[in-house]
Amino acid sequence: MSTAKKEYKRVTVKSLTEMKSRGEKISMLTAYDYTMAQIVDGAGIDVILVGDSASNVMAGHETTLPITLDQMIYHASSVVRAANRALVVVDLPFGSYQSDPKEALRSAIRIMKESGGHSIKLEGGKEVKESIKRILNAGIPVMGHLGLTPQSIYKFGTYTVRAKEEEEAQKLKEDALMLQKAGCFALVLEKVPAKLAQEVAESLTIPVIGIGAGAGVDGQVLVTHDMLGMTHEFNPRFLRRYLDMHTEMTSAFEKYSADVKSQDFPNEDEQY
Known part of the structure; x- marks a missing residue:
């Protein structure tokens, strides 16, 4: 059973383990800029992910692949300046860690030194084990990511649910255990069957954070x-929209334009 929420002045990787042991659920959202991160942090969200989803959301790319390490550092730096409580996790972008463990370590060190981020996240299982070990040996906390791994979209060819078949489900379980043994402090599971995700979470001592899981x-x-609700063309089953900001913002922009053209804005009280 869940227990009462504990207030943390600063959420750390240790805090997340404590939350799991108490049965307290962990809240995590993305942010890519100072203003949004300040609001997310102020709302008491436990973890802010500076995701490579910035490639889609901020830059308009079709996939997460084009975003660079320099761009991730820029976004992460902006978020870190705003986060007073939340743990900040920064994605290692595609191409910055897959081919060479030494390159992975250099990329992770750059993120930590230049952005001030608290930890990094990378996608994959046993194929990135050596990269994870090198990064952890340098004292950098690592969050894993299994299931649907968007950086491998061209390998999968689709964003459909992963690990529905027994062979892939078994590999996911083995990779999850490997990530824990390697020293990862937490794991993201994306778009996998709920039953499988629960089995993985119950089998591990590290927290498992789901998206579509x-x-x-x-x-x-x-x-x-x-x-x-700022985006409106993306409608997966797992997404709950808490606001319809696309409609609200469009209405506000239209009203502003109309007020300017009718000379209603600025009025006498809005001038010096």
Whole structure:
């Protein structure tokens, strides 16, 4: 059973383990800029992910692949300046860690030194084990990511649910255990069957945070722009929209334009 929420002045990787042990669910959202991160942090969200989803949300790319390490550092730096409580996790972008463990370490060190981020996240299982070990040996906390791994979209060819078949489900379980043994402090599971995700969460001592992975995991993550309804063409089953900001913002912009053209704005009280 869940226990009362504990207030943390600063959420750390240790805090997340404590939350799991108490049965307290972990809240995680994305942010890519100072203003949004300040609001997310002020709302008491436990973890802010500076995701490579910035490639889609902020830059308009079709996939997460084009975003660069320099761009991720820029976004992460902006978020870190705003986050007074939340743990900030920064994605290692595609091409910055897959081919060479030494390159992975250099990329992770750059993120930590230049952005001030608190930890990094990378996608994959045993194929990136050596990269994870090198990064952890340097004292950098690592969050894993299994299931649907968007950086491998051209390998999969689709954004459909992963690990529905027994062979892939078994590999996911083995990779999850490997990530824990390697020293990862937490794991994201994306778009996998809820039953499988719960089995993984119950088998691990590290927190498992889901996106499209059901309610049986230790926490949830969403892309902030999606849950606020700022995006409107993306409609997966797992997404709950808490606001319809696309409609609200469009209405506000239209009203502003109309007020300017009718000379209603600025009025006498809005001038010096």
